[in-house]
Amino acid sequence: MSETEFHVGKARIRLVQGDITNMETDAIVNAANSSLMGGGGVDGAIHRKGGPKILEECKRIRAMEWPQGLPTGKAVITSGGSLKARHVIHTVGPIWRGGNRGEPELLAQAYRNSLRLAVKKRLKTVAFPSISTGAYGYPVEDACRVALEAVKDFLEKEDKLDEVVFVLFSESALQVYVDEAKEVFLKAIQMC
Numbered sequence: 001m002s003e004t005e006f007h008v009g010k011a012r013i014r015l016v017q018g019d020i021t022n023m024e025t026d027a028i029v030n031a032a033n034s035s036l037m038g039g040g041g042v043d044g045a046i047h048r049k050g051g052p053k054i055l056e057e058c059k060r061i062r063a064m065e066w067p068q069g070l071p072t073g074k075a076v077i078t079s080g081g082s083l084k085a086r087h088v089i090h091t092v093g094p095i096w097r098g099g100n101r102g103e104p105e106l107l108a109q110a111y112r113n114s115l116r117l118a119v120k121k122r123l124k125t126v127a128f129p130s131i132s133t134g135a136y137g138y139p140v141e142d143a144c145r146v147a148l149e150a151v152k153d154f155l156e157k158e159d160k161l162d163e164v165v166f167v168l169f170s171e172s173a174l175q176v177y178v179d180e181a182k183e184v185f186l187k188a189i190q191m192c
Ligand code: AR6
Pocket: 018, 019, 020, 021, 031, 032, 033, 038, 039, 040, 041, 042, 043, 044, 045, 093, 129, 130, 131, 132, 133, 134, 135, 136, 137, 138, 167, 168, 169, 170, 173
């Protein structure tokens, strides 16, 4: 097993460094904000490369389903526009406010609700960025544990996904995720 690849049931979890907009998974997840109208970071990159179709669909979702904005932890889906991925799942991670304002649970919800939506749409492969760890200021060492645990818990209960990829923008973020993934995934195996 390569050190950046782990398994839960029949699903594979991969950790890679790169730009999520290049992924060819069925869906890529966007670390959006409640407005769903785009922004900086990974959100900006997805809308730039995916083209105006994604924003049009986001506007429709706002008008039809979430006129007040998408609440933190929830997820919605659009097409991938001109991206290689056929779909974009937009979720809103929590803004870091010191860790005692429900941030871990809200971050876990963002991952869980994104995966639920992927299963509902019969998608098989999903790529995530490191939600909340840019503009929203969530320390990556804390966020990665929440992210990996949430994905592991989901895959233990649900066997319809083939692959979940974490796409980390920097070498240092990748290293933090790899170290934590060894704790989260390999410890569980040793305990069995
Ligand atoms: N591919 C993969 N990861 C990326 C990419 C990319 N192309 N670009 C940035 N990252 P952020 P957040 C990493 O700020 O913290 C936006 O303005 C980045 O290094 O994109 O959830 C939204 O509109 C970091 O590790 O998302 C919201 O207003 C991670 O993605 C707000 O930022 C997340 O950084 C959301 O903040």
